[in-house]
Amino acid sequence: MFFDAFGTDAFLLLTAFLLFSGVLVAKFSSRWGIPSLILFIVVGMIAGSDGLGLIYFDDAKTAQIIGVFALVIILFEGGLHTKWATVRSVAGPSLSLATLGVIITSTIIGLSAYWLFELSLLQGMLLGAIVGSTDAAAVFAALKERNIKAKMGATLEAESGTNDPMAVFLTLSFIELTLMPDQSIWMLLPTFFLQMGAGIVLGVIFGKVASFSINRIRLDSSALYPIFSVAFALITYSVTAFIGGSGFLAVYVAALVIGNSELTYRYSIFQFNEGFAWMAQILMFIILGLLVFPGQLFSTTIVWDGLFLSLLLILVARPVAVFLSLIKMNYTIREKIFISWAGLRGAVPIVLATFPIVDGVENSQFMFNIVFFIVLTSALVQGSTISLVAKKLHLVGPKKDVPHHSIELISMGKAAAEMIQYQTNSESAIVGMKLRDISFPARANISAIVRNNEVITPYGETEIKTGDFLYILVEEKYKEQLKKVLEQKIERPAAE
Structure with a gap:
């Protein structure tokens, strides 16, 4: 293999090639009307063993670690750019979608998988839990610079930033129940409340500490402040996860606190994290593309089973979950239809699908391939038509005016x-x-x-x-x- 033959030099060259490809893909994705994550995944699949054969990669554990790291960076960057005043107005509906909505979606898909495939009830519910949540990386990327009404964008971003705890809880719970059938699911419920509570509380604490530290500590170079902020994001995730809380939720909450605080070198921090999030997104989706084998993914069984489950998710499970979760919450029929359509699946379901593989759950490879196919379908069908659907439903907001010029201040010494x-x-x-x-x-x-x-x-x-x-x-x-x-x-x- 290419990597085995040339070792470290090949790794560096290959990394440069993949990043270069990712940048070009990002450049042309909007022009082609195809979500960038699809093209990133395709780059990985082409470079993999079933493509050009440059890299043979089947290490689910490594992919899981890289995926978690990338999601932390992406969630942090998304939270930084989210206005608290906007999120506060949709906090109730977003939390309802992030909890009740995930449960309803997971249940419909889980029972359908049990009835359709040769899976046990617990394995079917595990598959449903994996695809039950929307994905922050996909949603943030799809809505960025698109002129969707602020209420719709805020609802979708807040939902995707906060629904990971429920998806992770359900996934890990059904893995544990599958491996230890004698365990009671009711005994696992306190874990969920610990995850949510610790995630919110520690997110607020770390966010305030980070904001205070950034403003108080005088560093010799302005370039160190963005790195300092990323360090806080990683600390927030790891400490929260260590005590059993939701690290993803904590990172998003901390980023909300930091992004809505008065910060020194604010735009340096924001610009660095935006670029870092792009790199993390490119790396994550390419790695996930390498992990899948197209020969298995596009087999007749996976294509037909995955297509049916994708359509069921897009046209039935997600709309039912949205309409039930938003009862009496001041959303019109058109707004609910749009939220249903814009519930994109992305990296989170794929990363969660690696957990059963790592833990040795029966039929885990089949579930991974089905989840991967669902993500591809969701991103391709829903992600590429968000603007069109918003226009048809008359939910287009004012054009987002983003300056294409940047002015940087170079700090000399400790100039205040x-x-x-x-x-x-x-x-x-x-x-x-x-x-x-x-x-x-x-x-x-x-x-x-x-x-x-x-x-x-x-x-x-x-x-x-x-x-x-x-x-x-x-x-x-x-x-x-x-x-x-x-x-x-x-x-x-x-x-x-």
């Missing part, structure tokens, strides 16, 4: 200054004002304005317009004063 990015909107009081008329703090200066993807050099006569991105260099002690100026709203006359 930061570059702040702020986008104006129609309610901003400073819109229509000239720079010389705005009461900025004495130690705050606008370095640049980005308008319609063009950089404008600011002068005293420059007028601020709606949608402008302002880049303001300010000393840390004046940040709060600057924030008050920027957040002033237009005073509208009271309705008579």
Whole structure:
């Protein structure tokens, strides 16, 4: 084999090749209308033993470790970019989907697998538990930069960020019950409440500690702050998991706390974690692609069984779970249909499918192949049509305006200054004002304005317009004063 023949040098070359392929795939995935995770997996399958034969990889345990690590990074990055005000408004529905919704989906698929396949009831329920949750990596990637209504995006992201504890609990419980039939499922229920409780509490604690530490510790280089934040993400997961809590939930909650706090070097941290999350996503899906053998995956049995179960999941189990979970929660029929369609499966089910293989559960390889096929179908069919379905259901929101320019501040020594990015909107009081008329703090200066993807050099006569991105260099002690100026709203006359 290629790897065996050339050892370390081949590994480095192959890693570069796979990352390079992943970057190109990410570049063209949106143009082709195919979710990037599908193409990442295809790269892995092509490089694997049933493809070009560059790598022979069948180590489920290693794939599991890499998958968990990547999911921690992806969840952390997703939580950082999530606005607490938006999540708070959909917290109830999201938690209902993340708990009751997962149970309903898992039950329908589990019973169907038991009736259709040569599986025991516990093995069928195990298969249902594995595919019961939506996937944060797939959902975050699918919704990023797509103009879906904020309520829909927040509901789906919050659900995918918090439904892992239920999926992990059900998966591990059915594995234990399969291996030890005398065990009672009721004895395992306290484990779930421990996972949820510890995940939320430790997530908040580590998030506050991380925010405080980032702002208080003076590091010699601004490049160290993003690494510091990643270290907190890994510590949050490992400590929480060590005491029996949900590490994934803790990481997401901690990221929510950090992302909604005032941070020094905020944009350096965000940009680093966005790039790191992309690398983790590329690596994870390529590794998972290597783990599967296309010759087995696309056999007649797997294709027909997997296709039937995929359609059952997409058209029956997920909609039933959504409609029951969102009863009396102020969602319209169209919104429920969209949430049903956008419940993507991705890395989490595949990573969970490695657990039965590692633990030696009977029929685990069959279950892994079925789960893999379901993920491919979900990502390909649902992931590529999210924007179209949103448009048909009239759930398209305002276009997400993301600046394509970046301005970086290089910290010299321990300078207590930061570059702040702020986008104006129609309610901003400073819109229509000239720079010389705005009461900025004495130690705050606008370095640049980005308008319609063009950089404008600011002068005293420059007028601020709606949608402008302002880049303001300010000393840390004046940040709060600057924030008050920027957040002033237009005073509208009271309705008579």
